[in-house]
Amino acid sequence: MPFAARLNNVETSAIRELFKLLGKPGIISFAGGFPDSAMFDVAGIQEAANLALKEEPGGALQYGATEGYEPLRMQLAAFMHTKGVKDLQPNDLIVTTGSQQALDLLGKTLIDPGDKVIVEAPTFLATIQCFRLYGADLVTAPIDANGVQVDKLEALIKQHKPKFVYLIPTFGNPSGATLSKERRLKVLELAARYKTLVVEDDPYGDLYFGEPPPPSLLALSSDVPGSREWIAHCGSMSKVLSPGLRVGWMIAPPELLAKATMCKQFSDAHTSTFAQATAAQYLKAGRMPDTLARVRKVYAERAQAMGDALEKELGDAIEFTRPNGGLFFWAQLTGAGGKVKDAGELAKRAIEKGVAFVPGAPFYAREPDRATLRLSFATVGVDRMVEGVQRIGKSI
Amino acid sequence: MPFAARLNNVETSAIRELFKLLGKPGIISFAGGFPDSAMFDVAGIQEAANLALKEEPGGALQYGATEGYEPLRMQLAAFMHTKGVKDLQPNDLIVTTGSQQALDLLGKTLIDPGDKVIVEAPTFLATIQCFRLYGADLVTAPIDANGVQVDKLEALIKQHKPKFVYLIPTFGNPSGATLSKERRLKVLELAARYKTLVVEDDPYGDLYFGEPPPPSLLALSSDVPGSREWIAHCGSMSKVLSPGLRVGWMIAPPELLAKATMCKQFSDAHTSTFAQATAAQYLKAGRMPDTLARVRKVYAERAQAMGDALEKELGDAIEFTRPNGGLFFWAQLTGAGGKVKDAGELAKRAIEKGVAFVPGAPFYAREPDRATLRLSFATVGVDRMVEGVQRIGKSI
Numbered sequence: 001m002p003f004a005a006r007l008n009n010v011e012t013s014a015i016r017e018l019f020k021l022l023g024k025p026g027i028i029s030f031a032g033g034f035p036d037s038a039m040f041d042v043a044g045i046q047e048a049a050n051l052a053l054k055e056e057p058g059g060a061l062q063y064g065a066t067e068g069y070e071p072l073r074m075q076l077a078a079f080m081h082t083k084g085v086k087d088l089q090p091n092d093l094i095v096t097t098g099s100q101q102a103l104d105l106l107g108k109t110l111i112d113p114g115d116k117v118i119v120e121a122p123t124f125l126a127t128i129q130c131f132r133l134y135g136a137d138l139v140t141a142p143i144d145a146n147g148v149q150v151d152k153l154e155a156l157i158k159q160h161k162p163k164f165v166y167l168i169p170t171f172g173n174p175s176g177a178t179l180s181k182e183r184r185l186k187v188l189e190l191a192a193r194y195k196t197l198v199v200e201d202d203p204y205g206d207l208y209f210g211e212p213p214p215p216s217l218l219a220l221s222s223d224v225p226g227s228r229e230w231i232a233h234c235g236s237m238s239k240v241l242s243p244g245l246r247v248g249w250m251i252a253p254p255e256l257l258a259k260a261t262m263c264k265q266f267s268d269a270h271t272s273t274f275a276q277a278t279a280a281q282y283l284k285a286g287r288m289p290d291t292l293a294r295v296r297k298v299y300a301e302r303a304q305a306m307g308d309a310l311e312k313e314l315g316d317a318i319e320f321t322r323p324n325g326g327l328f329f330w331a332q333l334t335g336a337g338g339k340v341k342d343a344g345e346l347a348k349r350a351i352e353k354g355v356a357f358v359p360g361a362p363f364y365a366r367e368p369d370r371a372t373l374r375l376s377f378a379t380v381g382v383d384r385m386v387e388g389v390q391r392i393g394k395s396i
Numbered sequence: 397m398p399f400a401a402r403l404n405n406v407e408t409s410a411i412r413e414l415f416k417l418l419g420k421p422g423i424i425s426f427a428g429g430f431p432d433s434a435m436f437d438v439a440g441i442q443e444a445a446n447l448a449l450k451e452e453p454g455g456a457l458q459y460g461a462t463e464g465y466e467p468l469r470m471q472l473a474a475f476m477h478t479k480g481v482k483d484l485q486p487n488d489l490i491v492t493t494g495s496q497q498a499l500d501l502l503g504k505t506l507i508d509p510g511d512k513v514i515v516e517a518p519t520f521l522a523t524i525q526c527f528r529l530y531g532a533d534l535v536t537a538p539i540d541a542n543g544v545q546v547d548k549l550e551a552l553i554k555q556h557k558p559k560f561v562y563l564i565p566t567f568g569n570p571s572g573a574t575l576s577k578e579r580r581l582k583v584l585e586l587a588a589r590y591k592t593l594v595v596e597d598d599p600y601g602d603l604y605f606g607e608p609p610p611p612s613l614l615a616l617s618s619d620v621p622g623s624r625e626w627i628a629h630c631g632s633m634s635k636v637l638s639p640g641l642r643v644g645w646m647i648a649p650p651e652l653l654a655k656a657t658m659c660k661q662f663s664d665a666h667t668s669t670f671a672q673a674t675a676a677q678y679l680k681a682g683r684m685p686d687t688l689a690r691v692r693k694v695y696a697e698r699a700q701a702m703g704d705a706l707e708k709e710l711g712d713a714i715e716f717t718r719p720n721g722g723l724f725f726w727a728q729l730t731g732a733g734g735k736v737k738d739a740g741e742l743a744k745r746a747i748e749k750g751v752a753f754v755p756g757a758p759f760y761a762r763e764p765d766r767a768t769l770r771l772s773f774a775t776v777g778v779d780r781m782v783e784g785v786q787r788i789g790k791s792i
Contacts, residue, residue: 001593004504004505007658034458046449053442053445097668104664133662243665
């Protein structure tokens with residue numbers, strides 16, 4: 001059967017192969033990008049689902065508007081208000097089937113084969129593949145501990161005139177890096193000056209450990225004249241409440257939002273109204289602040305434990321910056337003393353020793369740095385953290 | 397903002413504009429493609445959702461496999477067994493976010509811009525738009541009361557060498573027509589002979605009023621050597637249980653299924669596990685046979701009432717064949733005695749008189765028949781049916 005040419009742009013990820021090995025008994029896994037199931041507020045979600053079916057069974061079970069279930073759009077607008085986006089109306093956002101679908105809709109709406117799109121190096125693996133399926137020619141902007149390097153980003157925008165720029169400014173995946181407020185303002189100026197859409201993917205911003213991160217690009221856009229109309233923002237319930245609901249949202253300028261809605265109509269008609277009505281009831285019940293406080297505390301402890309263990313057990317074999325939130329450490333093998341410097345090689349050895357992580361190379365759309373690796377602390381309890389890192393130590 | 401060229405292939409549907417008028421108080425609507433909310437088994441779904449959260453909360457709320465939640469795949473395979481598909485394994489199907497997503501994945505996986513795809517004239521509106529977004533050049537095959545005309549279909553396959561053929565063989569939308577068993581076997585022979593994929597979209601097959609329809613193309617494919625590998629089958633919980641769950645499924649040859657799964661990974665990662673686990677528990681509880689018996693009975697009564705009213709009230713102004721299942725009557729204005737023959741014009745007048753239906757023209761990918769209209773009896777009680785049809789009569 002002859003498949004569409006667009007499939008030639010992607011390949012089944014090397015990570016998928018790695019994940020097949022995770023079923024081995026006794027493996028300590030730093031490999032996932034998952035939140036910890038043990039922290040799901042099952043009782044709260046159950047109560048919300050029952051309330052949704054009791055109060056408006058038709059709304060929860062019938063076909064719904066492609067744009068989203070109105071009570072959820074209202075709750076999400078209110079949720080964004082609490083995060084500093086003051087002037088948002090329910091009509092300014094659409095509900096998506098996870099934020100992965102927001103990326104897909106952006107690709108479908110905007111990308112013609114051959115179009116340039118700028119992403120961070122490294123960036124979220126499924127973003128790379130999603131945009132490539134629409135034929136994007138990805139250009140990579142370098143990052144450091146403060147996020148994307150804005151001077152280099154500006155040069156790339158001028159050179160490539162991209163269809164859009166895609167950033168994960170807060171607790172990036174895989175980098176864990178957070179774009180400084182100063183750089184955020186600069187990115188907004190670039191968006192306005194070059195009339196270039198900037199897509200802000202923000203699934204992790206609520207998962208901070210100490211001080212909150214700088215406001216989102218969307219929130220700050222009201223401070224930079226002319227920038228708001230060049231910002232699209234993707235949010236998600238997946239990391240803070242439950243990935244299984246598949247409830248994300250996208251905020252974008254009206255014309256883009258209308259086109260994305262049309263594309264969504266023919267992609268899946270609408271996101272599960274049952275899941276949407278459940279999420280709406282959950283938010284309405286006012287449980288989210290407590291849920292966020294709880295997950296922040298647990299992830300902060302685990303991040304602390306992982307950072308301490310990496311320093312103590314691996315010493316000069318790796319370099320890393322401790323993240324201030326999110327789910328990930330991003331590290332670089334130094335090769336000090338002739339030790340292993342290829343993270344793919346190390347990942348294979350580590351599986352043998354009973355610990356898994358993800359090598360960093362696949363997160364680069366171009367020119368991978370093979371010394372990098374991503375470690376998630378999200379699903380490993382503090383008691384198992386040292387053991388897991390020690391196993392990596394034995395593999396190095 | 398410059399949008400992708402593919403958006404030029406579609407337009408916001410004329411029907412959407414019509415639907416905005418449905419909020420008018422007192423309107424009797426034959427316009428929707430919806431099942432009746434009043435028939436949803438809310439208690440059964442609630443019990444299933446609670447059981448899903450109780451028995452495996454992690455599975456229902458965490459990220460899941462792109463292919464689908466394993467217990468649901470097992471239940472769906474068993475469900476297909478009851479419908480005559482005997483040799484199906486859970487791995488032979490993937491769960492999709494409604495069957496609309498199955499269409500989208502087929503488009504993404506198979507259609508290159510300019511590829512020919514054969515559809516029935518008329519066919520499901522969202523299919524037309526979905527395939528056009530991927531650049532399909534749609535070719536239309538004529539139908540009659542026994543479904544697609546297979547001799548003409550064969551000629552079109554020979555002439556156009558399409559990427560695939562898309563059919564709704566059972567209680568078609570909008571036609572209500574059902575492909576005879578004889579023609580089904582012929583379609584399977586064509587698939588095998590010309591090595592042409594045939595997509596069978598089957599959301600309505602369970603909604604029969606009297607005798608069951610002929611077995612699905614998929615079920616019959618075991619009788620026609622070499623045909624099974626050229627059949628993809630899309631199923632859905634939407635019309636029989638609840639559209640709001642957004643649970644559909646696709647059965648396809650292994651290589652196509654693998655490519656579609658990869659595309660789905662970057663479209664929405666997976667279908668809501670909460671909705672999937674709920675559907676799995678519902679099927680496991682054994683409630684489906686009673687649910688199906690109940691909806692069949694109610695829709696049969698409404699179809700009978702609509703057919704009687706159309707004959708009595710509209711006389712020679714329209715022609716139609718009574719459907720044996722599904723949700724729709726498909727009718728043609730005759731223009732007898734100088735009466736209105738343009739269904740778009742009639743639809744406007746009818747809204748003024750307090751009744752809505754959908755003109756047939758948008759259901760044609762090419763050369764619309766403007767005398768046609770689609771009438772859904774699904775959401776109108778028997779007591780209101782005569783009144784609704786009388787209002788159409790006054791508009792004619």
